[in-house]
Amino acid sequence: MINVIFFASLREALGTAAIQWPAGAVDIHTLTGQLCAQGEPWASALARHDLLCARNQQLCDRTESVQDGDEIAFFPPVTGG
Amino acid sequence: MINVIFFASLREALGTAAIQWPAGAVDIHTLTGQLCAQGEPWASALARHDLLCARNQQLCDRTESVQDGDEIAFFPPVTGG
């Protein structure tokens, strides 16, 4: 399984902070497609082109590969400091 | 009269912190020449090409004009901070 987590406005739009998702997607791009295929609110919320993602707590591109046991996070642009 | 003052290593080289000098020099360049004409240690100490000068507590060039009652300062490059 993959632990998929969401933060800030994305978490609120999805109404969930984390889901367990079956392993199988080769990369984050594919995983995003699988999540969007669930319909709304997933398709709209994950369509934001400025969303960032991280694999195992490290910022990465959508081309980053995904493996069983990974923690994949999606979140809007950060606004700390 | 002009109040001419010296700081730091220049003050030590001249052995004096301040002198009263008759007005008459048109600019600081001329004044410097008059001071150097006193011989040593003036000629050598004031020959340092990196010496800075100030007229009435404002940094200036040697071309700055001099008037009766002015305070003219000579000093080495500053090293504060």
Next chain:
Amino acid sequence: MTPLTRIAVQNEDFSLADEYERLQNQAECGAIVSFSGRVRDLATTPLLHMTLEHYPGMTEKALADIVQQARTRWPLGMITVIHRVGKLAVNEQIVLVLVSSAHRQAAFNACEFIMDFLKSRAPFWKKETTTEGTHWVEAKASDEAAVKRW
């Protein structure tokens, strides 16, 4: 021995004085630059408070990574990065970055570098509560541009 890097993500307020005191030990590092950021009320509708969310675990790693990048670029002594999370009132302190170095420009550059990358790469999100409701703060293009300078 005092560790060279101190990173903290916390609810509690911090004291610049205490953190500065900690950096005083290193005789060879004569230059200390600090940045501190506080909650501002610049909106047209009065700000009641701000809530800072973060990504526990990743936040500390991201900050440590940014500090490490700074250390590869400049000769630095001690570095402290503290970022608060949770509910913060107007005028409360949010973030502190302290950098010591033997060289003034290195300390300035590193402190600004850390702040620039913290703003665009560390997983924190601000939500503002005004008299008219709550909203997430939008990221600024100028912050992304600031990162591109380095």
Next chain:
Amino acid sequence: MTPLTRIAVQNEDFSLADEYERLQNQAECGAIVSFSGRVRDLATTPLLHMTLEHYPGMTEKALADIVQQARTRWPLGMITVIHRVGKLAVNEQIVLVLVSSAHRQAAFNACEFIMDFLKSRAPFWKKETTTEGTHWVEAKASDEAAVKRW
């Protein structure tokens, strides 16, 4: 009303904490950058102490002028510049520059600008006393170069 600019040339030590506290009032200025410099012992012969000479009267004017130049370049809130003179031991604080602004980059730039110009334009001179005698510190070409950047 708290004055926007505070300039002090003094024998006594200063407290970053106290000066920082003074800048906390301005709600619109969320960014505060500070620089502090201390006496370093980097020489090959051990430094016993340092003596700072200055040009009373001109020093304060030169610092006020530098602060004024910074204010024409960036939108700034409160600014504090404190420089010590007289005899200072190794590790003692020499100089403090604190700048507040609504903008992070403005605060960083102004603090660095003030330090660069203070180093090359304000009439202070350092004399070091080591175990082998006393000597005046030489000005560094890098400090003059730092001023040319602006």
